[in-house]
Amino acid sequence: MPSIYDAIKSDHDEHRSLLEKISETEGDSTARRDAWKTFYYEVKSHAAAEEETFYSKLISKTWGQDAARHSVHEHQQLDDLMEELNEADMASPGWLQKFKTLRHEYEHHMDEEEDEVFTRAQEVIAAEEIDGFGKRFLDRKAEERKLADEKVEDSLED
DSSP states (O other): OOOOOHHHHHHHHHHHHHHHHHTTTOOOOOOHHHHOOOOOHHHHHHHHHHHIIHHHTTTTTTTHHHHHHHHHHHHHHHHOOOOOOOSSSSSSSHHHHHHHHHHHHHHHHHIIIIIOOOOOOOTSSSSGGGGHHHHHHHHHHHHHHHHHHHHHHHHEEE
């Protein structure tokens, strides 16, 4: 089982790859739609699982409260951008401009987590707990993804 840090970093690597893939697409193409859909649901489930497992643990320390609040706030801002992109016309120049903003902000967020938050989190999450938190994160992420898939399926039936 991967550690919490390895699990989150692995997701980040996948997200970076998807961001690159999306940026290489053009217009309202199947390639852009498919890559965006994968990115959208992957990031949504990742963020929810991260908040409920990783950040909930960091809140137990004073400095962790600030780090967790900051990251959760960034999650909300990124989520708002993703929702705007989800509703916008992928063929428009505005979509690409907003996507570039999202990419820049999300890459900053991932780098900050990996470079600063992980280092400080090691003061809170004991070495013997790291793998357990990795499993909890992955389990929660799978559950969040399932919930998202069910929500999409329900809306298609309406």
